[in-house]
Amino acid sequence: MTDYSDIIDLERPISKKHKAMPMEKRAAQFASFAALRGHSAAIEETARLTDRKMELDENRKEELDAKLQLLWETVGTGVPATITYFLPDEKKDGGSYVDVTGAVKKIDTVFRQIVMETGELIPIDDIFEII
Numbered sequence: 001m002t003d004y005s006d007i008i009d010l011e012r013p014i015s016k017k018h019k020a021m022p023m024e025k026r027a028a029q030f031a032s033f034a035a036l037r038g039h040s041a042a043i044e045e046t047a048r049l050t051d052r053k054m055e056l057d058e059n060r061k062e063e064l065d066a067k068l069q070l071l072w073e074t075v076g077t078g079v080p081a082t083i084t085y086f087l088p089d090e091k092k093d094g095g096s097y098v099d100v101t102g103a104v105k106k107i108d109t110v111f112r113q114i115v116m117e118t119g120e121l122i123p124i125d126d127i128f129e130i131i
Contacts, residue, residue: 045092048092050092050093050095050096051086051094051095052094053088053094053095053126054086056128067130070130071104071107072107074103075104075105075106075107076105076106077103078103078117079103080101080102081101081102081103081130082099082100082130083099083101083114083127083131084097084098084100084127084128084129085098085100085122085123085127085128086098086126086128087126100120100122102116102118102120104117105117107124112124114127
């Protein structure tokens, strides 16, 4: 191995083509960087909490069925209703309960969903409460 004694005392080479880099830009070479791209986003996603979908007992299902029948009578009348339903999370298990208030445009029995006048679709099987 060499001890670099032949070059250790040489002057730093200076380019005849390029100007010296300003001190402000030199510091940028040593600025910190994210060594693992997306790592912080993955940690945030893992820490984000979701709810489990609650299973309804038979009494609760019958109560919701009765409220759904009453909702049928308001379809197309512009009378607002508040519906709480479970919205599954797109990225992980679970989801959240969402409240939607507005007039019901249609109740689609084929696709089992409620169509709000805003265009929002609410799956009937995910409904938790109707007010």
